[in-house]
Amino acid sequence: MTAKRGSRKIIDISLDQLRYWLLVGAFVLLILVSATQIKSIPPSATEYTAQFGAGNALRQGLYSLCVGMVLIASRPVKIGWRLVAIPPTILLLLAFCVASIGWSDAPSVAVRRLILTVMIIWTVFRCVDELGYRRAMDYMVATLLVLLFINYAYVASTPAAIHQGGDATDPGLAGDWHGLIPHKNDTGPVLAETIILLAFGCGRLTMVWRLAMLLASGYFLYRTHSKTSLGLVFVGLATGLAYLRYRPAYRALLIPVLMLGGAVAAYAAITYVPMLLDSLDSSETAFTGRIQIWRTMTAYLREHWVFGAGFGSFWDAGPVSPANVYGRSWVSAMVSQGHNGYLDLWTQLGIFGLLLAVAVLFVIPGGRLLIATMPSKYHAAAAAALLIFLMGHNLTETTMMARDTFGNLMLAFAIAVIQNLARKSPTPGPRAFRVRNAAKGDRSTRNG
Template identity: 40%
Template sequence: MMLAAPLPVDANHDLSAKLCGWALAGLLLIVIVGLGPLQAQKTMLSTGDGNIFRQALYILVFGFVIVSAKALQTPRIFLSPPLTLWILIAWCWISLSWSLEPSIAFRRLLLTTIIIWTVFMIVERTGYERAVRTALLTLLAVLLINYVMVVLFPHAGIHQAREVLDAGLVGDWKGALPQKNFAGAVCAITILLLIFAGGWLQPYLRLISIIATVFFLYKTGSKTSLALTFGSLVLGGLYLSYDPKFRALLIPATVITVGLAVLFGQFYWMDAIYTLSQGSALTGRGTIWGVLISYANDHWLLGTGYGSFWNIGVNSPVYYYTSTWVRLLGTGHNGYLDILVTVGVIGLLLTVLALVVAPLSRLLWSRTISRRSGALLISMLIFCIGHNFTESSVMDRDAIVQVFFMMTLALITISTRQPPEAPGPLYFAWTGRFKPLPNSRLAPSQDGESKA
């Protein structure tokens, strides 16, 4: 369910859309490259990410987008995010009332809200094609920067022994990004865009870009991104042959899937948790998850309040639930568990509804989106959903995958939106003199995608 109606102008050909396109490129460069040193992982003694320059920069971008998108002239652009996302954001704000560190949580949630709002307004104004092309060109520029860092400044572009706690990271490529897993995620998204939305590039340039991105992804050693890239490409390819006429089959398929998940939870949940809690499981992530699950068992309904588990200083609950190296971390390496321990089971359910169920339903049930666009969006959506099973970025400020997650949701929102209905027949319409004229904004294209 969307709150915003389509804007009354052709957003793809006016100055406003161009300015918002530049704002999108700038925002992505800031998130991926520009603030790399400020995104680096911090130890638990840090209260984390309170840099005034960082916050001021995003506020300036937000203000620029408000002006560029003509939001004051068309206030409904402020309602671009779907209702399910608004409800999730509202619950996060409500959670500040029981937050362990409300001042820190307030700053973090304000930044998260501003970035979500910014991304949705940009995509609403620029439209699908311009937003996707701008993102791809920006990511190709980042790829070039990453190679420059690796070749000319290897001490900064490749993980060195002196800078990492995990010796397994030594030698992995990270380019201009603060960590190899971030670089891997950026490469993965670049590949998806090149495969499903890079047809406008020269064939040789597209092929070279794909090879270069795949090689860099391999050199990052990011296993999560490597596996998810392959899986997302497969699902995106399957969407190309998906026929929405078969959507009725989704209901029994969903019931069966949920039923199997419930049976698995009843019979194997505790065994699975015990296995994952062993230190060797998933490169140590199981140990982290065990701590989070222990806390969630005791505070399952409300949690700590948004942004109040990691990086809040000595008051963090992690100190009461473990004495291991987990104390040194700033993330749970699972976005859904981090949501569970901060905003409780209600927040987790709202998260799954807003970020998984609702967008997937729109993609699978829509009759207006083209298969080409749907293939890209479902592949990006699956990547962002899957990435948060081993990394944390859901509703986390300017985390790279979080920003692309919101961009994907915004693109899904405008791509699956029903076009406005034509005006009803006027008086004397029976004479044939008042037939509605063809409207290029509302007419579907040959592949079924609205031009709005």
């Protein structure tokens, strides 16, 4: 009997380990596919032109594989409602997105895009819920460092890793590094987020290696010449440092100030942004063409500011796309996102959807960080820095609620980490790891 119990215990431990590494594998694969945005094997550059709602079969297949791996590793029958993982606030936002499909002129495109968005968000939340905030951040850092090494190797091995002077869409990109990732504006945020995580102690690295990786990430970021990421990485780091000095006892004074500031900012954006864009330079190249893109959206919003076009239905949805009606010919032909997450959500979900999204994605997680006493202040500071970085980044790029963009993945990751931190009792690893680490006196398993 003793021998049978011993063998059963070994089998149980092996199954726990198998599920654990299946979950980790799915998490790592999700990060790599989202960051590189591969379209083929070997990877090719992302096409920054309208694709008329067409998806990419390779990425969709890999994401489906990730979802399947996580489902198997999660033991859905055993964990029950915890399988949902996504918090009620984000479920409410997703329900609003579903409702908006009802008034979309391209419902089939909208449904596909919403399914992909849900797949990314759910996979991230489920992985963080199962791994705990500490291990999830460790694996995120490890994966991003592997991608950093690949990017350096790609730059050293082929001119295709550097934007060339013959780029007809933007000759000013010549000489900017992008590595394996198709465009320097996508490479910049990945490196900035790597720097933020490293700076606040995430990842199991010695101080020497941490400093070396910070320097390597910083140099590659500099060579991308991604101005938005270069500026916002310092804003994010300053936010994290300020959070380390913050005391939850200030919450009584801070919450009313944040609520008032948010209301003023929302009113100012609704009232003055369209007027401001109208008064700016109307040339085709002003602010790398973004002015014309934004004017397309504000022209649409003057007539449809309440409801919008429906989730995923403004850009690149075929002949019925509002961008074809309100934008100049080159805008509707070449642009597939509005280069401003807030305007993009407004054109899709209307004013109420935009306000709901900002509250759910930024205000509530930020407030949770400020109100709760976190078990690990450095991990909380990293999450706060990511949140502010992504909030600022969406002023010039669209990533929030934007399908499988890496910014959308990282926003879901930051919110999931905040949620896991706030519980103060993160889910430990599999029993094999708990037993082994407990024997060594490792306290990290008790902290996530």
